[in-house]
Amino acid sequence: xxxxxxxxxxxxxxxxxxxxxxxxxxxxxxxxxxxxxxxxxxxxxxxxxxxxxxxxxxxxxxxxxxxxxxxxxxxxxxxxxxxxxxxxxxxxxxxxxxxxxxxxxxxxxxxxxxxxxxxxxxxxxxxxxxxxxxxxxxxxxxxxxxxxxxxxxxxxxxxxxxxxxxxxxxxxxxxxxxxxxxxxxxxxxxxxxxxxxxxxxxxxxxxxxx
Amino acid sequence: xxxxxxxxxxxxxxxxxxxxxxxxxxxxxxxxxxxxxxxxxxxxxxxxxxxxxxxxxxxxxxxxxxxxxxxxxxxxxxxxxxxxxxxxxxxxxxxxxxxxxxxxxxxxxxxxxxxxxxxxxxxxxxxxxxxxxxxxxxxxxxxxxxxxxxxxxxxxxxxxxxxxxxxxxxxxxxxxxxxxxxxxxxxxxxxxxxxxxxxxxxxxxxxxxx
DNA sequence: TGTACATCAGTGAACGCGCGTTCACTGATGTAC
DNA sequence: TGTACATCAGTGAACGCGCGTTCACTGATGTAC
Numbered sequence: 001x002x003x004x005x006x007x008x009x010x011x012x013x014x015x016x017x018x019x020x021x022x023x024x025x026x027x028x029x030x031x032x033x034x035x036x037x038x039x040x041x042x043x044x045x046x047x048x049x050x051x052x053x054x055x056x057x058x059x060x061x062x063x064x065x066x067x068x069x070x071x072x073x074x075x076x077x078x079x080x081x082x083x084x085x086x087x088x089x090x091x092x093x094x095x096x097x098x099x100x101x102x103x104x105x106x107x108x109x110x111x112x113x114x115x116x117x118x119x120x121x122x123x124x125x126x127x128x129x130x131x132x133x134x135x136x137x138x139x140x141x142x143x144x145x146x147x148x149x150x151x152x153x154x155x156x157x158x159x160x161x162x163x164x165x166x167x168x169x170x171x172x173x174x175x176x177x178x179x180x181x182x183x184x185x186x187x188x189x190x191x192x193x194x195x196x197x198x199x200x201x202x203x204x205x206x207x208x209x210x
Numbered sequence: 211x212x213x214x215x216x217x218x219x220x221x222x223x224x225x226x227x228x229x230x231x232x233x234x235x236x237x238x239x240x241x242x243x244x245x246x247x248x249x250x251x252x253x254x255x256x257x258x259x260x261x262x263x264x265x266x267x268x269x270x271x272x273x274x275x276x277x278x279x280x281x282x283x284x285x286x287x288x289x290x291x292x293x294x295x296x297x298x299x300x301x302x303x304x305x306x307x308x309x310x311x312x313x314x315x316x317x318x319x320x321x322x323x324x325x326x327x328x329x330x331x332x333x334x335x336x337x338x339x340x341x342x343x344x345x346x347x348x349x350x351x352x353x354x355x356x357x358x359x360x361x362x363x364x365x366x367x368x369x370x371x372x373x374x375x376x377x378x379x380x381x382x383x384x385x386x387x388x389x390x391x392x393x394x395x396x397x398x399x400x401x402x403x404x405x406x407x408x409x410x411x412x413x414x415x416x417x418x419x420x
Numbered sequence: 421t422g423t424a425c426a427t428c429a430g431t432g433a434a435c436g437c438g439c440g441t442t443c444a445c446t447g448a449t450g451t452a453c
Numbered sequence: 454t455g456t457a458c459a460t461c462a463g464t465g466a467a468c469g470c471g472c473g474t475t476c477a478c479t480g481a482t483g484t485a486c
Contacts, residue, residue: 011447055465170413180386224482424485443466453455
């Protein structure tokens with residue numbers, strides 16, 4: 001089967017070259033989600049999806065890694081926005097806010113498994129020790145800080161006990177555990193995901209009660 | 211840099227052809243652990259590590275997928291053996307047995323990150339619905355049943371409450387969450403892994419108390 | 421005891437493929453004088 | 454107003470690479486008669 005070639009994209013007018021950049025990022029993200037396979041996101045495939053020739057990609061990104069890193073960043077921002085807004089909507093009760101974040105976290109992962117895989121299941125190079133570990137991952141930093149803040153509010157309200165960062169890590173690890181197992185092992189006889197998330201959340205909250 | 215070619219392996223004597231099969235499995239596993247990169251485990255690289263030519267692999271494995279599936283199975287058996295024996299050693303107190311399994315689980319993952327990745331972080335095709343989900347993954351079934359059994363003992367002893375399978379899934383998801391995040395995001399400013407595992411285990415056990 | 425034959429455990433060379441990336445180029449559009 | 458030139462936004466063709474896999478073959482060893 002030959003690659004489905006998109007219509008040839010008309011050349012951008014002068015000064016609008018940056019539009020192609022945005023289209024490339026978008027196409028790469030969609031390609032990843034649609035094929036469900038990071039190996040299928042090749043420079044050629046992305047160029048084809050956008051309707052442009054492969055060398056054009058290099059007018060906007062240094063190399064393939066730079067492109068993927070930026071796709072990752074864009075999707076991370078989306079992830080943070082979705083999870084945080086679900087949490088904020090329920091924050092009247094800080095515990096409900098945390099639970100809503102957990103549910104939204106898992107739901108995002110299951111709805112966008114390949115994006116989730118790229119964000120949280122693919123090895124991201126460790127930065128040099130001493131450097132800022134968040135350098136180049138500002139969206140990641142924001143997402144984590146949002147979680148720590150929500151956790152701190154629940155602690156301040158007396159709903160749970162513990163040190164905010166430690167508790168946030170436990171919640172994150174548990175929700176990530178559920179999400180990534182469901183994504184990695186779809187053949188396993190899982191119970192209903194909602195129930196698994198609910199049970200896990202209830203156990204954690206009970207265990208963290210002051 | 212040219213691939214470091216192993217000494218040419220002497221031809222097996224008659225009737226001993228199966229020895230090469232075992233050596234191939236072993237070399238593929240070591241290659242995965244040493245390079246830390248599944249993409250580097252190519253038919254050519256494995257053949258080279260064993261000291262044989264690429265077509266020889268096909269005398270023993272139908273194709274690359276079959277080889278990787280069997281590597282996976284071998285490592286899964288090792289994983290189950292390590293975790294279960296750590297648990298059995300502490301089973302005098304069922305709760306201590308569960309905790310020992312949790313620690314051994316995470317330790318195995320951190321000591322063999324690429325094997326862990328292959329076992330639990332790489333998508334394994336879902337089987338046809340209706341078929342036995344464990345078909346071809348007998349080692350996986352055994353490992354999971356060992357965990358459920360240990361959980362059931364802790365429940366029977368009155369140390370924790372709940373339904374064995376549900377509780378086992380919660381414990382698994384949490385330990386997997388910790389392990390896989392540490393593996394996937396080594397650049398994150400993690401606390402000491404032992405502390406993270408200990409905190410998570412304590413929270414879960416507290417939340418599951420009868 | 422000798423010899424033809426079968427079998428086993430591989431080898432050597434090649435196939436076609438898709439990949440990331442580079443390089444010289446093109447053609448439309450704006451700007452200086 | 455005309456024209457030379459610069460710039461922008463790409464294209465077309467090719468590079469070398471490593472990959473999974475196939476195919477015809479080889480040479481040592483056993484077995485039948």
